[in-house]
Amino acid sequence: MPKSKFEQIYRMIRDEIESGQISYGEFLPSENEYAARFNCTRNTVRRALSILSGEGFVLPQHGRGVQVIWRPDANRSIFTIGGIESFAEATGRNQKKVVTRVNSFKIITADEKLSMKTGFDIGSELYYIERVRVVDNRALIFDTNYFLRSETEGLTPDIASKSIYHYLEDELHMTITTSRRRVTAEKALKKDRELLDLDSYDFVLVVTGQVFNSKGIMFEYTQSRHRPDQVCFVESAVRQKV
Amino acid sequence: MPKSKFEQIYRMIRDEIESGQISYGEFLPSENEYAARFNCTRNTVRRALSILSGEGFVLPQHGRGVQVIWRPDANRSIFTIGGIESFAEATGRNQKKVVTRVNSFKIITADEKLSMKTGFDIGSELYYIERVRVVDNRALIFDTNYFLRSETEGLTPDIASKSIYHYLEDELHMTITTSRRRVTAEKALKKDRELLDLDSYDFVLVVTGQVFNSKGIMFEYTQSRHRPDQVCFVESAVRQKV
DNA sequence: TATTTAAACTTGTTTAAACATGTTTTGCAT
DNA sequence: ATGCAAAACATGTTTAAACAAGTTTAAATA
Numbered sequence: 001m002p003k004s005k006f007e008q009i010y011r012m013i014r015d016e017i018e019s020g021q022i023s024y025g026e027f028l029p030s031e032n033e034y035a036a037r038f039n040c041t042r043n044t045v046r047r048a049l050s051i052l053s054g055e056g057f058v059l060p061q062h063g064r065g066v067q068v069i070w071r072p073d074a075n076r077s078i079f080t081i082g083g084i085e086s087f088a089e090a091t092g093r094n095q096k097k098v099v100t101r102v103n104s105f106k107i108i109t110a111d112e113k114l115s116m117k118t119g120f121d122i123g124s125e126l127y128y129i130e131r132v133r134v135v136d137n138r139a140l141i142f143d144t145n146y147f148l149r150s151e152t153e154g155l156t157p158d159i160a161s162k163s164i165y166h167y168l169e170d171e172l173h174m175t176i177t178t179s180r181r182r183v184t185a186e187k188a189l190k191k192d193r194e195l196l197d198l199d200s201y202d203f204v205l206v207v208t209g210q211v212f213n214s215k216g217i218m219f220e221y222t223q224s225r226h227r228p229d230q231v232c233f234v235e236s237a238v239r240q241k242v
Numbered sequence: 243m244p245k246s247k248f249e250q251i252y253r254m255i256r257d258e259i260e261s262g263q264i265s266y267g268e269f270l271p272s273e274n275e276y277a278a279r280f281n282c283t284r285n286t287v288r289r290a291l292s293i294l295s296g297e298g299f300v301l302p303q304h305g306r307g308v309q310v311i312w313r314p315d316a317n318r319s320i321f322t323i324g325g326i327e328s329f330a331e332a333t334g335r336n337q338k339k340v341v342t343r344v345n346s347f348k349i350i351t352a353d354e355k356l357s358m359k360t361g362f363d364i365g366s367e368l369y370y371i372e373r374v375r376v377v378d379n380r381a382l383i384f385d386t387n388y389f390l391r392s393e394t395e396g397l398t399p400d401i402a403s404k405s406i407y408h409y410l411e412d413e414l415h416m417t418i419t420t421s422r423r424r425v426t427a428e429k430a431l432k433k434d435r436e437l438l439d440l441d442s443y444d445f446v447l448v449v450t451g452q453v454f455n456s457k458g459i460m461f462e463y464t465q466s467r468h469r470p471d472q473v474c475f476v477e478s479a480v481r482q483k484v
Numbered sequence: 485t486a487t488t489t490a491a492a493c494t495t496g497t498t499t500a501a502a503c504a505t506g507t508t509t510t511g512c513a514t
Numbered sequence: 515a516t517g518c519a520a521a522a523c524a525t526g527t528t529t530a531a532a533c534a535a536g537t538t539t540a541a542a543t544a
Contacts, residue, residue, distance in 0.1 A: 063506030185427040185470035228427035305536030
């Protein structure tokens, strides 16, 4: 439920673009028109538009207007890296039948090596979780999660098999804010070949991510290993001349 | 040369973070302090901070302050996907010795198949350019570019061997604004094996991108095929509850 | 001492207005 | 009809101020 005005406006305009009511190449109504329509100031409209611009939906043109540069058909991809989405959210949007298998669930303590790799302090207690994501009966993703126990107390294998983010947000009332992700490709390891349906592929697309909560604490480090032909990461950026 | 105030402020704070003067975990001075220091209003400070937040440098915390969540050592990567950087810019920042070999340069017309793939209109005249990027004497990247001729008139193989973006911005005075990129991994093709030093890797990391100019015209479609162990894409995102 | 309350911070949202700057349209003079 | 200048309109930047809401600190109370 969006409470702030600029979020509501953002959402309304985005929906019009995604549904094709305003199509590729067209110009949006002017900021002043929107301000009158939504009974707010131009500043508030501009805030909504700046989100749309940052997400690659529209392109503001000085003196001309704001043009739509989004093609609805362009999102064949399963995942979007231009935002934070949990696996459950992403697959839900893509209407796939998904099963999560919990391969391992234990509590470990971060040693120096793990600390270097993940960024957690040495001695931190962590939930170590391995999961396999089965999409339409094919094992496509191998996830390894490290959750900081002090911030995510109460995780269970059962929760891990459903949605950890659902638990963190709705039960622990944690607010997830910022994440940082790296995308690389690597040769498949023995474990990848064992756990995933890689067919003839002998490499995987690897996404590692660090996630922060609203207290500024990094509470999650995750590595996801994907079958390369089944995933695609989309990102949009705005050049800022600095 | 940044002209606007918020850009200058953004840059100053970013430099302090990147140089380690304000280190990981610390809080920035408050918005009011910055406003007084830079002799501007809080709004202008907030605009600079919102860029830093969007780029994953800082994490604003309601009621508490703005915390630095950037580790300077974390950027071993060559490329950043969280922004628009030309190859020349990125390699320049990473202090590598780089040579660009132009493998092919011709003018073609978009047929239906190419139009579907790239998004250019059927019949568009395009510069077709193939380039190999040699970093520290190793051929690591194979680039295929399509530039819309009507917007990039005057491209030559010589320009292609240096920096096309330099030509577009400084000579044609084009303003590059928004880009959209997709990251996937694919099996190496014969051409990849011929042109690149792939060693034992038989797959490549593929980045395709569409770039728009300030007139809202998509003028570039590019596919870059990278040796997977030499590249890494970093992205940061801010979750917005909508 | 321990607990509660209030004050003094912090960031978040929104309004209002002025001016800058780039683009398109209009209307006038040729 | 053509060309040009002015007006109208678009987005971009910045200031100023008020209020909302979350966090920390300090004072007052039990």
